[in-house]
Amino acid sequence: MSAVAKSKIKRPINSRINARQSEQPSQDVSRFAEAAAGLVEIGKSFYARGWVLGTSGNFSAVVSREPLRLAITSTGLDKGRLTPAQFLEIDNAANVVQGDGRPSAEALLHLAIARGVDAGAILHTHSVWSTVLSGSHASQRGIALEGFEMLKGLEGVRTHKHREWLPILENSQDMIDLGECVSKILRESPGIHGFLLKEHGLYTWGAGLQEAKRHVEILEFLMEVLVRSGAAQSA
Numbered sequence: 001m002s003a004v005a006k007s008k009i010k011r012p013i014n015s016r017i018n019a020r021q022s023e024q025p026s027q028d029v030s031r032f033a034e035a036a037a038g039l040v041e042i043g044k045s046f047y048a049r050g051w052v053l054g055t056s057g058n059f060s061a062v063v064s065r066e067p068l069r070l071a072i073t074s075t076g077l078d079k080g081r082l083t084p085a086q087f088l089e090i091d092n093a094a095n096v097v098q099g100d101g102r103p104s105a106e107a108l109l110h111l112a113i114a115r116g117v118d119a120g121a122i123l124h125t126h127s128v129w130s131t132v133l134s135g136s137h138a139s140q141r142g143i144a145l146e147g148f149e150m151l152k153g154l155e156g157v158r159t160h161k162h163r164e165w166l167p168i169l170e171n172s173q174d175m176i177d178l179g180e181c182v183s184k185i186l187r188e189s190p191g192i193h194g195f196l197l198k199e200h201g202l203y204t205w206g207a208g209l210q211e212a213k214r215h216v217e218i219l220e221f222l223m224e225v226l227v228r229s230g231a232a233q234s235a
């Protein structure tokens with residue numbers, strides 16, 4: 001068969017594929033690609049800081065609000081070597097609607113935060129500082145951060161005199177139960193920028209990726225300051 005004849009046969013098939021592609025919500029597809037690319041860079045940066053070692057931590061970004069869809073890391077990946085192809089798109093119940101792999105068990109917490117505070121991006125780290133402080137302050141159910149200039153990096157904070165409450169939740173492997181605890185703390189503590197899971201790590205969020213990244217950097221900085229200045233011993 002000549003090349004011309006082949007192309008005549010192929011044309012209707014190609015046009016069907018093109019028609020199908022044009023029906024896809026292209027805005028959501030580009031948002032997913034943009035989110036995955038941004039989260040890859042965040043993974044490299046956080047890994048280099050020692051905040052997501054040993055495949056720990058997980059990251060997500062809202063791709064669509066109605067219906068709720070998140071781009072999220074697959075479970076068990078080295079966060080310093082993520083690729084965009086390793087990201088999954090999940091629905092409101094953590095079912096995978098795009099991509100190969102399994103979402104982290106903590107996907108339910110990301111969904112609870114996306115719904116609870118209308119976050120556009122949610123970042124979870126397992127740093128030494130958050131592990132130490134969330135253990136030493138667990139009996140107080142939270143840590144008060146006050147008087148630090150760096151607090152002004154948190155969205156909406158204008159003065160070092162701001163008192164930021166960082167709640168500590170009991171850790172659990174029951175993600176349905178933990179997701180409900182997260183929703184409850186978000187309802188009861190309006191205006192918080194993050195929370196800790198006891199001897200586990202930090203969750204924070206932002207309207208977009210850059211704001212969420214900034215919140216991780218600010219909160220991790222302040223927790224490191226507290227530990228280095230002896231707050232863990234005096235708690």
Ligand SMILES: [Zn+2]
Pocket residue numbers: 056057058106124126200201
């Ligand atoms: Zn975790």
